[in-house]
Amino acid sequence: MPSIKYTYFDGRGLGEVNRVMLAAGGMKYEDVRLHESKWAGMKSATPMGELPLLEVDGTTICQSNSIARYIAREAGLAGKTSIDQAKVDMIMEGARSLFDKAAQIFILPEAEKAVRKKKLEEKEAPELLEYLNKLASGKGYFVGDQLTAADVALYVNYESVGSLTIALPSLDKYPNLKKVAENVKANPGIAKWLKERPVTTY
Amino acid sequence: MPTYKLTYFKARGVAEFARLLFAAGGLEYEDVRVEGEQWQQLKPKTPMGQLPILEVDGAMICQSKAIGRLIAKKIGMAGKTDLEAARADMITDGLEDLIGLKMSFFFTEKDENKKEEKKKEFVEKILPSALDLFEKLASAEGYFVGNSLTWADVNFFSLFNGFINRFIPGDHLKNHVNLNKVMGNVSSNPGIAKWLKERPETQF
Numbered sequence: 001m002p003s004i005k006y007t008y009f010d011g012r013g014l015g016e017v018n019r020v021m022l023a024a025g026g027m028k029y030e031d032v033r034l035h036e037s038k039w040a041g042m043k044s045a046t047p048m049g050e051l052p053l054l055e056v057d058g059t060t061i062c063q064s065n066s067i068a069r070y071i072a073r074e075a076g077l078a079g080k081t082s083i084d085q086a087k088v089d090m091i092m093e094g095a096r097s098l099f100d101k102a103a104q105i106f107i108l109p110e111a112e113k114a115v116r117k118k119k120l121e122e123k124e125a126p127e128l129l130e131y132l133n134k135l136a137s138g139k140g141y142f143v144g145d146q147l148t149a150a151d152v153a154l155y156v157n158y159e160s161v162g163s164l165t166i167a168l169p170s171l172d173k174y175p176n177l178k179k180v181a182e183n184v185k186a187n188p189g190i191a192k193w194l195k196e197r198p199v200t201t202y
Numbered sequence: 203m204p205t206y207k208l209t210y211f212k213a214r215g216v217a218e219f220a221r222l223l224f225a226a227g228g229l230e231y232e233d234v235r236v237e238g239e240q241w242q243q244l245k246p247k248t249p250m251g252q253l254p255i256l257e258v259d260g261a262m263i264c265q266s267k268a269i270g271r272l273i274a275k276k277i278g279m280a281g282k283t284d285l286e287a288a289r290a291d292m293i294t295d296g297l298e299d300l301i302g303l304k305m306s307f308f309f310t311e312k313d314e315n316k317k318e319e320k321k322k323e324f325v326e327k328i329l330p331s332a333l334d335l336f337e338k339l340a341s342a343e344g345y346f347v348g349n350s351l352t353w354a355d356v357n358f359f360s361l362f363n364g365f366i367n368r369f370i371p372g373d374h375l376k377n378h379v380n381l382n383k384v385m386g387n388v389s390s391n392p393g394i395a396k397w398l399k400e401r402p403e404t405q406f
Binding site (some may be wrong): 047048049054056057059061062063065067068070073074081085086089090093094098122126127131132135182 | 261
């Protein structure tokens with residue numbers, strides 16, 4: 001079993017999906033959380049000057065989505081066939097786009113922020129969640145009938161957007177997505193992590 | 203032998219690297235281009251209300267990177283090991299950050315003065331430092347992953363030509379030996395060279 005070291009800031013943000021998947025796969029890893037001041041010194045030594053980073057087998061991988069896909073494969077959550085894998089990929093991209101939109105709004109000046117926040121909350125997010133709801137099964141899985149990285153990505157991104165003070169519609173409106181969230185939370189490794197993980201503001 | 207049907211707008215845009223990959227792998231596919239009313243009718247039938255979509259084996263896949271990865275795996279250009287695949291993925295994601303995110307003002311900024319300001323910052327600071335970064339990630343032989351063409355190289359070519367050169371003409375790669383090699387390796391792939399000569403001319 002290669003040793004795995006995962007580095008991100010001390011928060012959930014776009015780094016959390018990987019911690020949750022490592023937990024789902026029962027994979028041991030070093031959960032390194034950097035303070036901003038420490039990061040400044042390390043930045044230029046990383047592949048793209050960004051976090052998170054995954055170090056495994058002497059290789060460093062950056063880009064949280066790419067890390068997520070690698071962990072998903074190792075943890076058996078990537079989908080069985082090429083097409084299943086493509087479906088998992090597309091859901092992960094879609095779920096992540098929700099977080100990306102919210103994060104972009106966060107850094108805007110106040111006046112623009114309010115307008116964009118309203119648009120996300122009232123139009124863009126409900127539309128995307130509606131599409132995603134149709135893509136999930138009644139049993140609460142995006143692909144096949146077992147947990148994949150797609151389900152995990154939906155849950156973690158939804159949760160993270162909430163932390164950015166964006167008022168997303170409740171999952172009660174999206175019965176299939178609600179089941180997806182329940183399935184994710186019920187996975188033993190994930191349930192344990194959700195209970196034990198450090199509490200952070202984002 | 204599965205049949206592939208790729209649907210996008212009448213443009214290169216973010217679907218072009220998929221078309222380049224089909225060409226590189228010599229894979230037959232139906233290259234469908236829609237607009238206006240056609241698109242409005244198709245939209246609710248797509249997985250997420252967006253293009254491109256790829257239809258294969260009764261499945262409909264959206265999200266350009268998911269599509270690209272599927273084709274790349276099919277034609278053996280996704281990386282030889284799991285870690286190589288992750289590296290190809292991370293290069294692709296990084297390119298999307300550069301083009302999709304940092305260049306998005308080109309398409310969304312309505313204020314001409316602000317746009318000029320952002321363009322100046324992009325051309326003088328953001329683009330050069332990103333290219334320096336990608337230069338380090340590419341090998342002297344001109345490959346981002348291992349020592350053969352992967353979809354990471356094709357993506358770089360497609361995004362660089364389709365977005366950077368298209369909207370900000372200039373000799374941006376003059377100091378980037380490795381990146382020039384990447385561009386050369388992609389454009390000299392026989393399938394890709396043929397497609398580049400024959401593809402429909404579109405504004406964007």
